[in-house]
Amino acid sequence: MKKITVLLLVGLSSLWAKSDLMSGLTDIVDRVEEQKAEDKKVLNYAFKQRMRTQWMSRDALLIFMDFNSSFYQKEIVINADLFNKNFNNLINSKEDIKKAEKRDPNFAKKIEEVKKIWLTFYDSVNKISKDSKDKNALSFIVKNNMELLDSIAYIFTNFIESYQSTDKLEASMAHIKSMLYTQVGKPRMYINKLVKERLLIAQDINVKDNQNSFNQSVKDMDRLMKALKDGDKELELHGTEDKKILEKLSISQKIWEEVKALGNKKSLNKKEWLKLIEKNEEFIKAQTEVVKLTRVSNDN
Amino acid sequence: MKNSIMIGLLLLGNILVAGDVKITEELESVVTQEGDKEIKIERIQDVKHRLTSNFSKTSRECPPFCVQPMKIGNVRTIGEIELLEHIKEMQKDDTEMLLIDARTRDWSHSGTIPGATNLPFAMLQKDSKYLNKILGLLGAKEGKNGKWNFDKVPTMIIFSNGLWDAQATKAIKSLVELGCPEDKILYYRGGMQSWNILGLTVK
Numbered sequence: 001m002k003k004i005t006v007l008l009l010v011g012l013s014s015l016w017a018k019s020d021l022m023s024g025l026t027d028i029v030d031r032v033e034e035q036k037a038e039d040k041k042v043l044n045y046a047f048k049q050r051m052r053t054q055w056m057s058r059d060a061l062l063i064f065m066d067f068n069s070s071f072y073q074k075e076i077v078i079n080a081d082l083f084n085k086n087f088n089n090l091i092n093s094k095e096d097i098k099k100a101e102k103r104d105p106n107f108a109k110k111i112e113e114v115k116k117i118w119l120t121f122y123d124s125v126n127k128i129s130k131d132s133k134d135k136n137a138l139s140f141i142v143k144n145n146m147e148l149l150d151s152i153a154y155i156f157t158n159f160i161e162s163y164q165s166t167d168k169l170e171a172s173m174a175h176i177k178s179m180l181y182t183q184v185g186k187p188r189m190y191i192n193k194l195v196k197e198r199l200l201i202a203q204d205i206n207v208k209d210n211q212n213s214f215n216q217s218v219k220d221m222d223r224l225m226k227a228l229k230d231g232d233k234e235l236e237l238h239g240t241e242d243k244k245i246l247e248k249l250s251i252s253q254k255i256w257e258e259v260k261a262l263g264n265k266k267s268l269n270k271k272e273w274l275k276l277i278e279k280n281e282e283f284i285k286a287q288t289e290v291v292k293l294t295r296v297s298n299d300n
Numbered sequence: 301m302k303n304s305i306m307i308g309l310l311l312l313g314n315i316l317v318a319g320d321v322k323i324t325e326e327l328e329s330v331v332t333q334e335g336d337k338e339i340k341i342e343r344i345q346d347v348k349h350r351l352t353s354n355f356s357k358t359s360r361e362c363p364p365f366c367v368q369p370m371k372i373g374n375v376r377t378i379g380e381i382e383l384l385e386h387i388k389e390m391q392k393d394d395t396e397m398l399l400i401d402a403r404t405r406d407w408s409h410s411g412t413i414p415g416a417t418n419l420p421f422a423m424l425q426k427d428s429k430y431l432n433k434i435l436g437l438l439g440a441k442e443g444k445n446g447k448w449n450f451d452k453v454p455t456m457i458i459f460s461n462g463l464w465d466a467q468a469t470k471a472i473k474s475l476v477e478l479g480c481p482e483d484k485i486l487y488y489r490g491g492m493q494s495w496n497i498l499g500l501t502v503k
Contacts (some may be wrong), residue, residue, distance in 0.1 A: 172364035
């Protein structure tokens with residue numbers, strides 16, 4: 001009887017030790033994963049900030065052209081405030097800046113430059129939200145939105161890369177994912193950009209350059225949408241076989257074709273403009289679904 | 301009448317198919333315990349089943365996804381039968397054995413072998429912030445000379461995605477570099493790819 005009890009106790013303590021070990025390891029991995037989830041938020045901000053630069057610029061033009069101005073005057077402020085909040089969160093993190101400075105010693109200086117553009121941009125957005133006919137505000141937004149887009153992309157790329165693991169295999173696997181996440185979110189930026197370019201053409205602003213940019217945006221968008229489905233070596237995309245993603249991509253593609261057909265028309269009446277804007281918004285929603293599914297899929 | 305006979309034959313056919321997909325001639329399933337839950341490891345019984353997941357892919361970018369060697373130093377490489385035997389043994393109270401899924405958390409969460417603990421390979425690297433804590437939990441003791449003693453560490457069966465994935469290889473190499481005796485490690489090279497292709501239960 002005594003022997004059985006001792007054996008049972010040894011057995012139980014061994015079982016406990018094993019489950020303690022397993023849960024102990026799980027706890028540590030959980031802690032590391034929590035940190036990684038925080039890092040991923042930065043990545044997520046990056047994609048949205050990029051899209052917001054074009055969104056604000058498009059909305060500024062819509063307000064100026066009197067397309068549902070009161071609605072877009074509210075929308076533009078919402079986007080600007082979110083941009084401002086995320087931007088400040090990032091540039092106020094000294095630890096993150098130090099990390100990024102290891103890769104680029106001029107990083108802090110670059111942030112100051114971007115901050116300067118952003119503050120005037122933010123001010124211009126607020127002005128146009130109050131006075132739809134403020135030409136100076138619109139002019140600043142039109143002239144500086146692409147620089148803001150490029151600068152913000154540069155800043156976030158640096159942050160993202162500074163988060164990467166020092167381990168070659170882990171960094172390489174993370175790179176494949178971050179390329180996919182970057183590209184899958186990009187059509188949302190492109191759609192705002194090309195609608196903005198189409199609006200600029202309609203306003204007779206720098207028509208030749210904007211027409212060229214518009215044509216290029218259409219080409220980039222066509223290529224990217226195909227690449228997300230079928231892959232593209234240069235864009236570092238492998239395409240997908242995930243049925244759910246393919247289904248959502250086909251919805252985005254259909255909306256994109258409608259946007260393209262409208263955008264390519266020589267001139268648009270008010271009804272068509274409104275449809276173009278409506279499709280622009282629809283596309284962003286549809287592509288956001290693709291982004292969400294891609295993040296949970298492991299289709300490597 | 302003819303139709304009824306046909307339906308009857310079809311049903312009988314299905315009954316015959318069910319339960320026919322054994323692991324070996326003698327082995328139908330293995331039961332493992334996770335907390336207070338029992339998980340039965342068996343093969344998918346539908347003989348028409350095909351893989352549609354990412355494990356049906358033949359080609360992946362290398363690097364990082366390169367074909368792995370059969371042998372890593374003197375670490376013993378095992379297949380599914382040996383792994384299942386070990387999983388069975390692990391149910392005994394006095395067995396000091398640990399099944400480690402060395403993949404990153406997202407991979408592991410998308411499906412792993414029942415009974416496995418996720419320990420991403422990067423956490424076993426020398427510069428990992430948590431290395432000391434992990435080795436301590438495993439039962440290793442750091443000596444005054446900074447070297448680790450692995451005497452009390454359970455035997456670890458390490459796997460990742462399989463033939464094309466270096467995550468398990470890296471975990472094994474890291475452990476050996478830290479001083480873990482090679483006979484304390486077993487390498488399941490087939491990993492999740494082979495596990496899935498055989499239709500074995502995934503958690």
